[in-house]
Amino acid sequence: MSGIRITNLRKSFGSYTALRGIDLQVPNGTLLALLGPSGCGKSTTLQLLAGFETPTEGEIWADDVLLSSPRGVLPPERRGISLVFQNYAVWPHKTVAENVAFGLSIRRLPKAEIAERLTRALRTVRLESLRDRYPSELSGGQQQRVALARALVVEPSILLLDEPLSNLDAHLREEMRFEIRQVHDLLGITTVYVTHDQSEALVTADRIAVMQAGAVQQFGTPEDVFERPANAFVARFIGSNNELAGTGEGEGSIRIGDRVLTAPDRSGVARGGSVSLCVRPSKVRLDDDGGLSCNSLPGTIVRSAYLGEHRDVLVDIGEGRTIRAFVPPERRYGPGAVTTVHLPIDACQILAPSA
Amino acid sequence: MGVISTSSRDAEARPVMARVPLVKAAVLGAVILLLVLLVVQPFGWVLFNSLHDDATGAWTLNNYARVVQSAELIEPLVNSLILAAATAVIAVGIGVPLAWLVSRTDLPLRRTIRVLTLTAFVTPSFIGATGWILLAAPNSGWLNTAWRWLAGEGAGTPLNIYSMAGAIFVCGIYTVPYSFTMVSSALDEMAVELEDAATTLGCGVLRTMASITIPLAAPAVIASFILSFIQGLTLFGVPAFLLTPTGIPVVTTKLAEFYQLFPPEIYLAAAYCMPLLLVTGALFWMRRRYLGRKQYVTISGKTRAGRQIRLGGWRWPALILALLVPLMSVFLPYAALLLVSLTRAWGQGLSWENLSLYWYWWAIFGNSETHTAIVNSLVYSTLGATLCVALGTLVAYIVERRLMVGASLLGAVATVPIVIPGIVLSVGFFAAYTRAPLNLYGTPLLLIAAFAATFLPIAYSHGGSILKGIGPELERAARSLGAGEARTFLSITLPLMGGGLVSGWFLVFIPIIRELSVAVFLITPKTNVMTTLIYNAKDGGNYEAVCAMSVLLLLITLFLVAVARPLAGLTGARRTSRKTATAAGVPS
Structure with a gap:
């Protein structure tokens, strides 16, 4: 097992720049999630880590071994890095056992050891009874577990997971993400997990790197990225969010249209620069007195949807701006009703648009 | 994050392993x-x-000058283009309706027609030409003989396979399978939903055909026309069998002629290849360009059978027409070849005594030349x-x-x-x-x-x-x-x-x-x-x-x-x- 160090990693394909210089440190035994929308560069990062692409600039190290640099790339087969693919990539012409044992036979291990490790790997993913089946006779979740066992049985120093759950149905996906976390806790292999699903990342990862436009927007623990987003993009991408664009007025205030609102300023943008006020819908309150520590705005209800656990209300606050609020379900609002929107100051943050 | 030692960061990056594979x-x-x-x-x-x-x-550059200037060398080019164009017209004119009948209607014997078309597809056209020589040679051709028997001795001989028309006919019927296959697979793969969508909007069968099915199949039709044209242009066997005996030259047979001259005009032949290459190259380029812009050719939906159009009273006339192609490209020539091959001496006419497998034995074992081949x-x-x-x-x-x-x-x-x-x-x-x-x-x-x-x-x-x-x-x-x-x-x-x-x-x-x-x-x-x-x-x-x-x-x-x-x-x-x-x- 080894830690990963990525320094100033850049990758261009012709005139298109997929990665604009990213730096990441993944300590030994950590599960890192690369989270971002499609086209953000997370898959490119993974291909570079696996050794299928050559970086345009920058380096990838595994502990003190240089894996990739523009001068050369250690070929994938010599990295000790296992990969699990989005579409499983389970070989259809091999049985479950043959799939899992492939990496072991490449290593020319003694037969007895292959058999023993194969059985152990199949037990880990609960596939012992299916060892002689062909992949076409397995469900999607079972194929995914074959792929996982095949990657783990060779005892890789690093495990890469490329959107491993996105081809599964919703129910199975929820179950499998706990399973992946469980396997990680059991084996402690340094893992990089690529996903566009924020809840997958929050559940499984020790660290999350939120990526967009080929750059890391924020690198931190799940709590960090949810509660203290580094910028408006991160706030928007993880969890529900209200975002009001405006200009920084300095000293924790932001001008939005003809109003000035107060909030902790974490933008690092100079006075007069463009910033956003971000607040989660679950923190927004309607009508009842918010007290002094609130930004209070008059508004009109646009629509209200009953979602069982809460009511999702959209409020027009004038000048074409709206605020979403999650309020207790027993509160009823009809379209057109006049209300007051309270944004608690300590739940608001002034953030830069994106890195 | 203490796992990664700082010393490695300072160490000058060693050249990464890049073993020469x-x-x-x-x-x-x-x-x-x-x-x-x-x-x-x-x-x-x-x-x-x-x-x-x-x-x-x-x-x-003399060879090229001779190709351009000599009327004797221009004539085969013109003949080749006529043969190619006519072949393409026949192939598309017959192959496309046939494909539609087989893929989209309740025509009887659809599977059989597919199999027979495949049979014509794999039949070398020069063997088809051999069969048709037996059938439609002037005077001795069986169809001519049959005609005289029906219409009387003075009726003359209507068919002459040794002619441009004959060559076009044979090239055409053996190129039909190309357009048939291309268009029928386009129709088979076409998403039924596309047609259903039109039907639900109130289109009738014919309107749906005209506004959805035909435009979607058009790229395949055009591609098959181009391919058939190239086929007609580059075929060697059929013109060599049917046109050379009457002295009608085409480019391919003219090329062969250069090699039979003494001394052979090999360098002139090389220059003479160029017009042919130019045309085939241009046609492939056109096809590629055309198909490149029509990406929907391969749009396919779920594999479920398309709606069948009921032919009603037209079923049987349509079947007779559909069977004409296999009749002419498979049944008649195969029968002719088979009969002649099974007679000891064809000149002695058909009789039980004359039937034998002698020539098969001769070809496989008896004659070293055929055995070797x-x-x-x-x-x-x-x-x-x-x-x-x-x-x-x-x-x-x-x-x-x-x-x-x-x-x-x-x-x-x-x-x-x-x-x-x-x-x-x-x-x-x-x-x-x-x-x-x-x-x-x-x-x-x-x-x-x-x-x-x-x-x-x-x-x-x-x-x-x-x-x-x-x-x-x-x-x-x-x-x-x-x-x-x-x-x-x-x-x-x-x-x-x-x-x-x-x-x-x-x-x-x-x-x-x-x-x-x-x-x-x-x-x-x-x-x-x-x-x-x-x-x-x-x-x-x-x-x-x-x-x-x-x-x-x-x-x-x-x-x-x-x-x-x-x-x-x-x-x-x-x-x-x-x-x-x-x-x-x-x-x-």
């Missing part, structure tokens, strides 16, 4: 060398020769198809997986023979390999190489389409588990290609064994094959033997087609049910 370099080198030998070199010689004087060997055909086709598929697959792999800089250039070279008519390739191979240092004239290798080169585009594109169905992740998974490139290819890619490669092999083997034009200048008595033997024997007057050889060639071909169809789908049937779903992959 010896196997890879050797394979790439061999592929490039083979492509040069099989495609670049013969084509280069045609070009080189066309610029040299036959007598003095000096550089000259049969053995040669089988051996050369086997080796040629194997070489072709191996090379085509490797090139496709290199291109699909971008294994080297300029990989797509290799793909382009492997595709070039598609625009080179067989007869031109024959000229090229003759020029390249009948001189030192690579004098292969008289060796089997020359024919095997020429056959492989001719059908390389089929093997290459077939290999490419198989590889497109195998997601690169399946290979990458093996790489990340420690398998090198060669090992990955052998234990993952090759087994996954398995069934597809077998069908690809047959796809190449079948046209090789029936190929005539590319072999025409390359054979020697020792390296004769069945097709060239039939071609050379047709003037000898021994029609019984020619027919027996033709029937044997047909039987071998049809047998292989019958074997190939189930075999191609057989490999790993049990485990392939979800292969496409897994292997096709989801773009990440």
Whole structure:
């Protein structure tokens, strides 16, 4: 097992720049999630880590071994890095056992050891009874577990997971993400997990790197990225969010249209620069007195949807701006009703648009 | 984050391991060398020769000047274009309605018509021409005889197969299967939903046809027209059998004539290839350009049967029309060939005493010349198809997986023979390999190489389409588990290609064994094959033997087609049910 160090990693394909210089440190035994929308560069990062692409600039190290640099790339087969693919990539012409044992036979291990490790790997993913089946006779979740066992049985120093759950149905996906976390806790292999699903990342990862436009927007623990987003993009991408664009007025205030609102300023943008006020819908309150520590705005209800656990209300606050609020379900609002929107100051943050 | 020691950060980055993959370099080198030998070199010689004087060997443009100026050389060009255009019109005019009837209506015997069309597809057209000589030669042709018997002795002979009309007819009916196959598969693959959508909006059957079905099938129709045109332009056997006897020259037969002159005008022949290449090249370019913009050609939906249009009272008249094509391209000529081949001496007429298998015995065992040709055909086709598929697959792999800089250039070279008519390739191979240092004239290798080169585009594109169905992740998974490139290819890619490669092999083997034009200048008595033997024997007057050889060639071909169809789908049937779903992959 080894830690990963990525320094100033850049990758261009012709005139298109997929990665604009990213730096990441993944300590030994950590599960890192690369989270971002499609086209953000997370898959490119993974291909570079696996050794299928050559970086345009920058380096990838595994502990003190240089894996990739523009001068050369250690070929994938010599990295000790296992990969699990989005579409499983389970070989259809091999049985479950043959799939899992492939990496072991490449290593020319003694037969007895292959058999023993194969059985152990199949037990880990609960596939012992299916060892002689062909992949076409397995469900999607079972194929995914074959792929996982095949990657783990060779005892890789690093495990890469490329959107491993996105081809599964919703129910199975929820179950499998706990399973992946469980396997990680059991084996402690340094893992990089690529996903566009924020809840997958929050559940499984020790660290999350939120990526967009080929750059890391924020690198931190799940709590960090949810509660203290580094910028408006991160706030928007993880969890529900209200975002009001405006200009920084300095000293924790932001001008939005003809109003000035107060909030902790974490933008690092100079006075007069463009910033956003971000607040989660679950923190927004309607009508009842918010007290002094609130930004209070008059508004009109646009629509209200009953979602069982809460009511999702959209409020027009004038000048074409709206605020979403999650309020207790027993509160009823009809379209057109006049209300007051309270944004608690300590739940608001002034953030830069994106890195 | 103390795991990563700071000392490694300071250490000057060591050059990353980049072992020279010896196997890879050797394979790439061999592929490039083979492509040069099989495609670049013969084509280069045609070009080189066309610029040299036959007598003095000096550089000259004289050959081109002669082609342009001499009326005697322009006439075959015009004839070729007439033949090609008429062939394309017949092929599309008959093939497209036939395809619609079979794919979209409740016509009876649809499966049978498909099978018969496939039979016509694999019938070498020069054998069809031989059959039609028996049927419609002036005076002696059976159909003429039958006509006289019906209409009286003075009725004359209405049919003359030795004419431009005759050649157009034979080229046409054997090109119908091309347009039929292309258009019917377009109709079969078309998403039914597209038509249903129009129906739910209130379109009737005819309106839906006119505004949805026909426009969607149009690219396939146009592509099949172009392909049929090229077919008519490049065919050698049919004009050689039907037009040369009456002195109507076309480009392909004129090329053969240059070789029969003494001294042969080989350099002029090379220049004479160029107009032909120009036209085929332009047509392929047009087809590509046209299809490139019509990406919806392959739009397909769920595999469920389309709505059948009820023909009602038209069912039986339509069936009779639909059966006319197989009647003329399969039943009549096959019957003629079979009957003649089964008579001891055709001149003595049909009688029980005259029926015998003598000529089959003679062809297979009795005559060393025919025996050799049969053995040669089988051996050369086997080796040629194997070489072709191996090379085509490797090139496709290199291109699909971008294994080297300029990989797509290799793909382009492997595709070039598609625009080179067989007869031109024959000229090229003759020029390249009948001189030192690579004098292969008289060796089997020359024919095997020429056959492989001719059908390389089929093997290459077939290999490419198989590889497109195998997601690169399946290979990458093996790489990340420690398998090198060669090992990955052998234990993952090759087994996954398995069934597809077998069908690809047959796809190449079948046209090789029936190929005539590319072999025409390359054979020697020792390296004769069945097709060239039939071609050379047709003037000898021994029609019984020619027919027996033709029937044997047909039987071998049809047998292989019958074997190939189930075999191609057989490999790993049990485990392939979800292969496409897994292997096709989801773009990440």
